[in-house]
Amino acid sequence: MIRYYDGCFLLNTKTTSYCFRVLPTGHLEQVYYGNKIMDDGVSDFILKASFEAMSEKREFTAGNSIAYSDDYQSICLEDTALEISTPGKGDVRENSLVIINADGVSTSDVIFKGYDITEDEHRLSELPHSSSNGKSAQTLRIEMSDEYSNALITLFYTVYPECDVITRSISVCNTGNRDIHIEKIMSLCLDLYGGGYEYTCFGGHWAREMHKDTGKLKSGSHIIASRTGTSSSRSNPLFLISDNADEDFGSVYGFNLIYSGDHYESMSVSSFGKTRFMTGINPENFSWRLSNDMCFEAPEAVMTYSDKGFGGVSLNFHSFVKDHILPVRFKDKERPILINSWEANYFRFNEDSLLRLARSAKACGIELFVMDDGWFGKRDDDHSSLGDWTVYEDKLPGGLKSLSDKIHDLGMTFGIWVEPEMINEDSRLFRAHPDYAVKVPGHVHSKGRDQLILDLTRKEVQDNVIAQMKAVFSSCRIEYVKWDMNRVFSDRFSTGLQALEQGEFSHRYILGLYRIIRELTLAFPDILFEGCASGGNRFDLGMLAFFPQIWGSDDTDAIERTAIQEGYSYGYPMITVGSHVSAVPNHQTMRCETAETRFAVACTGAFGYELDLDQLSDEELSEVYSQTEFYKKYRNTLQNGTYHRINEEQWMVVSEDKKTAVGFFVKMRLTPNKSLDVFKTKGLEPSLLYKVTNRVCDKHLSDFGSLINSMDQSAMEDSAVDLKPGEQSFVRDPAVDLKPGEQSLLRDPAVDHRPAGQDLSADGTINEAGRIRGEKMEIKALGSALNNCGVRLMYGYGGTGYNENTRIMKDMEARIYIFEAV
Ligand code: DGJ
Numbered sequence: 085m086i087r088y089y090d091g092c093f094l095l096n097t098k099t100t101s102y103c104f105r106v107l108p109t110g111h112l113e114q115v116y117y118g119n120k121i122m123d124d125g126v127s128d129f130i131l132k133a134s135f136e137a138m139s140e141k142r143e144f145t146a147g148n149s150i151a152y153s154d155d156y157q158s159i160c161l162e163d164t165a166l167e168i169s170t171p172g173k174g175d176v177r178e179n180s181l182v183i184i185n186a187d188g189v190s191t192s193d194v195i196f197k198g199y200d201i202t203e204d205e206h207r208l209s210e211l212p213h214s215s216s217n218g219k220s221a222q223t224l225r226i227e228m229s230d231e232y233s234n235a236l237i238t239l240f241y242t243v244y245p246e247c248d249v250i251t252r253s254i255s256v257c258n259t260g261n262r263d264i265h266i267e268k269i270m271s272l273c274l275d276l277y278g279g280g281y282e283y284t285c286f287g288g289h290w291a292r293e294m295h296k297d298t299g300k301l302k303s304g305s306h307i308i309a310s311r312t313g314t315s316s317s318r319s320n321p322l323f324l325i326s327d328n329a330d331e332d333f334g335s336v337y338g339f340n341l342i343y344s345g346d347h348y349e350s351m352s353v354s355s356f357g358k359t360r361f362m363t364g365i366n367p368e369n370f371s372w373r374l375s376n377d378m379c380f381e382a383p384e385a386v387m388t389y390s391d392k393g394f395g396g397v398s399l400n401f402h403s404f405v406k407d408h409i410l411p412v413r414f415k416d417k418e419r420p421i422l423i424n425s426w427e428a429n430y431f432r433f434n435e436d437s438l439l440r441l442a443r444s445a446k447a448c449g450i451e452l453f454v455m456d457d458g459w460f461g462k463r464d465d466d467h468s469s470l471g472d473w474t475v476y477e478d479k480l481p482g483g484l485k486s487l488s489d490k491i492h493d494l495g496m497t498f499g500i501w502v503e504p505e506m507i508n509e510d511s512r513l514f515r516a517h518p519d520y521a522v523k524v525p526g527h528v529h530s531k532g533r534d535q536l537i538l539d540l541t542r543k544e545v546q547d548n549v550i551a552q553m554k555a556v557f558s559s560c561r562i563e564y565v566k567w568d569m570n571r572v573f574s575d576r577f578s579t580g581l582q583a584l585e586q587g588e589f590s591h592r593y594i595l596g597l598y599r600i601i602r603e604l605t606l607a608f609p610d611i612l613f614e615g616c617a618s619g620g621n622r623f624d625l626g627m628l629a630f631f632p633q634i635w636g637s638d639d640t641d642a643i644e645r646t647a648i649q650e651g652y653s654y655g656y657p658m659i660t661v662g663s664h665v666s667a668v669p670n671h672q673t674m675r676c677e678t679a680e681t682r683f684a685v686a687c688t689g690a691f692g693y694e695l696d697l698d699q700l701s702d703e704e705l706s707e708v709y710s711q712t713e714f715y716k717k718y719r720n721t722l723q724n725g726t727y728h729r730i731n732e733e734q735w736m737v738v739s740e741d742k743k744t745a746v747g748f749f750v751k752m753r754l755t756p757n758k759s760l761d762v763f764k765t766k767g768l769e770p771s772l773l774y775k776v777t778n779r780v781c782d783k784h785l786s787d788f789g790s791l792i793n794s795m796d797q798s799a800m801e802d803s804a805v806d807l808k809p810g811e812q813s814f815v816r817d818p819a820v821d822l823k824p825g826e827q828s829l830l831r832d833p834a835v836d837h838r839p840a841g842q843d844l845s846a847d848g849t850i851n852e853a854g855r856i857r858g859e860k861m862e863i864k865a866l867g868s869a870l871n872n873c874g875v876r877l878m879y880g881y882g883g884t885g886y887n888e889n890t891r892i893m894k895d896m897e898a899r900i901y902i903f904e905a906v
Contacts, residue, residue, distance in 0.1 A: 085243045085245050086201050086243055087126075087131065088201070089131050089132060091105050091106040092105045092131055093226075094122070094124075094126075094131060095224065095241060095243050095250055096122075096124050096245065097243060097247075098120075098245050098246060098247075098248055099119065099120050099390075100117070100118065100248050100388075100390075101116065101117070101120045101122065102250055103115040103117070103135060103138065105139065106196045107159065107164070108156065108159075109153070109156050109195070110195035110196045111161065111164065111194075111195070111196070112166065112167035112168065112226070112239075113139070113164055113167070114165040114166065114167055114274065115135055115138050117276070117337070117389060118335065118389060118391070119391055121134065122134060142158040142160075143158055144157075145159075146160065146163065149174065149176075150162065150173070152173060152174055161173055161174040161175035162175050162356065163356040163358070164275075165275035165276075166273065167273060168194050168228070168239065168254070170191075170194050171191060172191025173191065177352065177354050178305070178350060178360065178362065179268065180268070181194065181254070181266075182267040182269075182367070183256070183264050184265040185233050185262070186262040186263055186264065189233075190267075191232065192230040192232060192233055192235070193231070193232070194229070194237050195231070196227075196228055197229055198226075199225060199227065200224075201223070201225075203221070203222055204223065205221050205251075205408075206225070206240040206384070208253065208381050208383075210595050211342070211343070211381060211383050211384070212342055212598060212625075212626050213253075213342060213384045214242065214244070214251050214384060214386070214404070214408040214409060215408055215412070216408065217407060217408060217412045219246055219407055220244075220245055221244050222242070223241065223242045223243075224240070224241040224242075224243075225238060225239070225240055226239040226240075226241075233260065234258065234260025234261075234262075235256050235257065235258060235260075235374075236257040236259050237254065237255070237256050238255045238257075239252065239254050240254070240255075240384075242384075244404060244407075244408055246403065246407070247388070247400050247404040247407060248390065248400045249386055249388045249400060250386075250387055250388070251385065252272045252385050252387065253271050253381065253382055253383065253384040253385065254382045255380060255382065256269065256379065256380050257374075257379035257380075258374040258375060258376055258377065258378055258379075259376075259377070261376050262376075263373055263375050264373075265373055266372040266374060266380055267367060269364060269367075269372075269380065269382045270382070271341060271382045271383050271384065272339065272361075272364070272387060273360065273362045274337075274360070274362070274387065275359070275361075276325070276337070276358065276359040276360075277358060277359075278357060278358070278359065279301065279303070279357045279358070279359055280301070280302050281300070281325050281326065281359050282298055282299065282300045282301070282326045282328075283298065283299055283300075283306050283323065283325055283326075283351050284296060284297070284298045284323075284324040284325075284326065285297050285319060285320070285322070285324070285349070286320045286651045286652075286655075287308065287317070287318050287319035287320060288317055288318070288648075289317055290317055290618050290619060290621065290638065291619060291637060291644075291672050292317070292639065292648070293317040293620035293621075293636065294317075294320060294620065294623075294636075294647075294648050294650075294651025295648070296647075296651050296654070301352075301359070304353065305350055305351060305352030306351050306352075307348070307350040308323065308348075308350075309346070309347065309348045309349070309366050310346045310347050310366060311346055311369065312346070312621065313346060313537075313572055313573030313590055313593065314344060314345065314572065314617055314621050314622040315341075315345065315347060315621075315622050315623065315624035315627075317617075317619065317621040317623075319349075320623060320624070321339075321341040321347045321349065321363065321625075322338075322655035322656075323338075323339045323340070324336055324337065324338050324394065324397060325337040325359070325361060326393075326394070329393045330393050330394070331393050331394050331395045331729060331731075332393045332395055333392065333393045334393050335389070335391050336389070336390055336391075336393060336394055337361075337387065337388070337389050337397070338386075338388045338397040338401055339361065339387050339388075340401070340625055340655055341383055341384075341624070341625065342384045342409070342624075342625040342626050343594070343624060343625075343626045344594055344597070344622055344626035344627050345590055345593065346365065346366035346368070346369060347365065347366055348362075348363065348364060348368075349361070349362070349363045364382055364383065365382065365591060366590075369587065369589075370587055370588075371588070372587065372588055373584060373588070383626070386401075388400040388401060388404070394729075395729060397654075398729070401654070401655045401657075402727060405628060405656060405657050405660065406657050409625050409629050410629075411605065411629070411630065411632055413609060414632035416724060417612075417632075418723065419612070419659065419723055420452040420564075421449070421450050421451050421452065421693075421712055421716075422450065422452040422499065422664075422691075422693070423441065423442070423452070423453055423454065423692060423697075424566075424664060424692060424693070425441060425454065425456045426456035426457065426501075426694055427640065427666050427694040428441055428695055429441070429696060431458040431465055432458075434478075435480050435481065435482065435487055435490075438453075438455060438487065440698060441453075441696065441697060442490075442491055442494055442496060443494060444697035444698055445693070446494045446495060446496055448693075448705060448708040448712055449713060449716070450496070450692075450693060450712060451497065452496060452497045452499055452692075453494075453496045453499065454498075454501065454564060454692075455498075455499070455500050455501065456566065457501050457503070458476070458479070459475060459476055459480060459500065460472060460473050460475060460476055461473075461476060461511060461512075462476060462478075463476055466534055466570075467510060468511060470503055470506040470507050470535050471506070471508060471512070471513030471520075471538070472511045473552040473553070473556050483560075484556070484559050484560045485560040488560035488561050488562065497561075497563040497564065498561060498563060499562060499566065500556070500562060501565075502553065502566070503567075503568040503569060503570060504538075504549045504567070505537060505538055505540060505549070506535045506536070506538060506571070507520060507535065507536050508535050509521075513548075517548075520539060520542075520548070521536040521537065521538065521539065522536060522538070522539045523575055524575045525577070530574040532570070532571025532572055532574070533570050535570065537593075539579070539593075540592075540600070541578045541589055541596055542578065542579075542580040542596070545596070546596045546599055546600050549600050550604065554607060557604070557607075557608050562608075562611060563610070564611065564612045565608075565613050566613075566614045567601070567613055567614070568616040568617065568618075569616070569617040569618075569622060570617065570618045573593075576589045598630075601630045601631070605630050612632065612633075613630065613632070614631060614634060614662055614690070615627040615628075615631040615634035615635070616634065616662070618638060619636065619637040619639065620634065620635070620636050620648070623656070628656070633659065633661070633662050633690040634661065634662060635662035636648060636652060636662055636663055638672065639673070640670060640672065640694060641666075641672055641673040641675050642677045642684075642685040642750070643677060643750075643896055644673060645686075646750055649661060649685065649688060650732070653727060653735070658688050658689050658690075659689070659690055659723050659724075660690065661689040661690060662689060663689025663691060663692075664694035665679075665683055665686045665694070665695065665708075665711070666682065666694045667695040667699065668682075675896075677896050677897075678781070678896075678897055678898065679708070680781050681896055681897055683711045683898075683900075684748045684898035684900050685898075687711070687714075687715050688748065691715060691722070693708070703855075714900075718744065721746055722746060724739070725737040725738050725739045725744075728766035728767050730747075730763075730764060733750050733751060733752055734747065734748060734749045734750075734763060735747075735748050736748065736767070738766075742772065742867075742905070743769075743772070743905040744903065745765065745774075745902075745903035746900060746902055747763055747900070747901035748898065748899075748900055749763060749877075749899045749900075749901070750896065750897070750898045751893040751896070751897055751898070751899075753895050754880075754881070754893060754894050754895055756881075757882040757883070760880065761876075762873075762874040762875065762876050763874050763875045763877060764873065764874030764875075765867075765870040765871050766871065767871075768867035768870050768871050768903060769867045770866065770867045770868035770871060771866070771868070772866070772867045773865070773866055773867075773906050774864065774866075774867055774904060774906065775863075775903075775904050775905075775906045776862070776864070776902070777860075777862050777902050777904075778899050778901050779899065779900040779902070780858045780860050781897070781898075781899065782855040782856060782857055782858050783855065783856045783858055785855075785856065787892075787894075858891075859888065859889055859891045859892075860888075861878050861901075864906065875901070877891060879891060880892075
């Protein structure tokens with residue numbers, strides 16, 4: 085996997101090669117990154133000769149550029165593809181490492197000293213990092229030094245061959261006897277030859293996370309960064325660089341950072357036409373004092389390459405995250421279907437109302453009950469009690485234990501919500517320890533959601549959080565915890581840091597947070613933690629190293645979620661993205677989607693529900709039941725399968741053995757008679773024969789509106805469904821009152837929610853609930869036909885006729901297709 089010969093480093097993954105060499109000056113020059121060009125076992129001669137051929141040729145320093153030294157007149161660092169770039173010696177592009185010496189000197193020159201190669205990953209001491217987890221991995225450690233500052237700089241490269249990923253990180257140790265200050269330290273610096281690459285990055289805001297942004301860069305720079313104190317919904321650290329690529333073809337480089345705080349990514353094109361990318365801790369708000377014998381380690385960055393387009397890079401990331409980031413004990417662990425109380429009742433609940441919701445959920449086949457915000461202190465709204473993690477007895481008189489026991493008695497597991505990093509001024513904790521909150525002394529603090537942030541840079545504050553959480557998590561049977569964090573940083577300052585150390589605040593906060601969650605996840609290894617920060621304001625590989633899933637967005641609208649979840653899918657496996665079916669009209673958008681659409685979108689992620697089931701009609705409850713039944717049947721495929729984007733409206737998941745697949749189609753807009761819809765699969769086994777069926781989506785008579793009364797009779801004549809209105813209009817007087825009855829048997833958990841409608845139509849197409857059976861597809865085809873041509877779907881409604889084989893997919897309606905090898 086890693087080869088060295090005569091100054092040449094070759095890092096091979098299964099299908100990629102990363103090559104760099106030591107220049108005569110001692111600088112490290114990147115030579116090539118792309119498709120695999122030679123095997124590990126290639127001869128020394130061929131390796132060296134190939135590096136020579138691939139390396140840039142130099143004779144003179146161009147124009148007014150700086151020549152590195154008298155001895156090396158032709159080496160111009162401004163036009164060298166460098167593994168690490170420092171100021172002062174001619175590289176006038178953006179630098180990746182900036183060290184300021186005690187005398188103010190900022191020039192540094194980082195020169196190769198030696199290397200070693202070890203088996204396994206590189207373990208960072210305080211930061212989360214990738215792990216081999218039993219799969220092959222090798223680490224190259226390169227030592228370099230900057231003579232002036234006496235800094236020892238170590239570059240780490242861990243190669244994960246199976247998922248085509250190489251991770252990189254860097255540490256700086258002060259071996260001199262004067263303090264130095266690190267002003268900027270990028271974890272990865274990569275110079276690609278040529279310009280005109282395209283960037284793809286992902287950002288937005290609260291309830292609008294991970295919206296994709298693309299552009300082409302011929303000159304200048306494109307920078308994304310977080311200044312929220314978290315990895316942020318404003319811009320996720322995931323970054324892609326491509327060269328005329330599409331979903332399936334073309335060169336794409338993918339990058340990410342295993343870090344949950346302020347990050348920085350920049351892509352810039354130099355005047356010589358090389359493209360530089362770097363990622364690391366955001367240098368704004370950052371400066372680190374390094375005294376003698378102290379070391380600083382930067383977060384681990386991730387890079388991957390595929391010539392199979394964006395889809396190829398996403399598959400690499402998905403395998404990497406599953407195999408090398410997620411806590412290993414959760415990698416293949418089945419995730420339960422959950423119901424979360426937040427959008428069901430917000431802060432207004434008591435034990436009885438929670439148990440009512442849990443009973444309905446149980447009857448619908450839901451497995452885990454999660455009590456969200458509002459159960460502690462005196463929390464009736466978001467103005468008080470953060471910091472006081474004792475039960476609110478007015479709401480839960482028997483405490484957490486009573487509720488947990490009763491939930492377990494129903495045959496469900498139990499989870500709770502916490503927001504441990506925060507404090508309200510109206511709390512016992514604040515009254516006892518006002519200094520625990522982050523504030524600039526003597527200044528009015530700007531609040532977010534009326535709360536302040538606990539100063540996690542201080543060990544005593546970390547210890548308080550750990551102790552309170554340990555008490556909560558061990559107070560009763562808790563199988564799941566949602567760890568929330570609901571504001572961005574302001575007024576950064578710690579009373580625990582000296583004036584010259586205040587630039588360390590943001591990173592020290594993240595280190596404190598990692599210490600807390602490391603200790604808690606070790607103490608409670610069986611709890612399934614779900615990260616959250618006002619939705620996806622801290623969705624990153626650092627959190628995923630502790631929490632195997634993260635709530636993707638507070639936007640639960642299925643249509644908004646298609647864009648948000650598509651964004652996540654570029655870099656994160658969908659099982660890491662919390663995703664729930666919620667009520668209509670949706671609480672964030674007031675939009676109404678069908679139950680099938682909401683299910684199709686939610687069940688692609690870490691699946692659950694978040695609505696008041698008691699507001700649903702019996703018919704709607706039956707649909708929920710049928711969804712959970714379906715989910716359980718295909719859970720293994722949906723949770724552990726391979727996820728493929730097909731286009732903006734279609735995606736699919738294929739089981740590991742390729743014998744089962746589930747395809748999703750959300751039609752954004754029905755345009756009559758425009759083009760026929762096709763579902764062209766990805767990832768099916770070409771030689772297998774598949775049976776293809778769809779989840780049947782019934783229509784209601786009311787869906788047809790006045791069409792029923794005005795439809796041309798001749799258009800209906802051949803129809804298997806007799807839609808001719810009788811004397812009474814079906815539309816105005818449906819056969820069954822679908823409004824929830826006062827007493828509903830279906831809400832009794834003893835009764836299941838399977839639809840019990842009696843067929844009214846002769847052929848069974850209309851049942852007593854006034855439902856018209858949707859189209860039912862059943863065909864067989866070879867995987868190769870499905871992958872190459874696709875299934876041409878059943879006839880799409882176009883305004884001039886309707887029968888049982890007609891597929892009506894109105895705007896935003898969904899179909900789920902099932903592919904089973906026969
Ligand atoms: C923000 C989260 O994203 C929501 O899901 C919910 O848990 C609220 N916080 C509760 O305050």
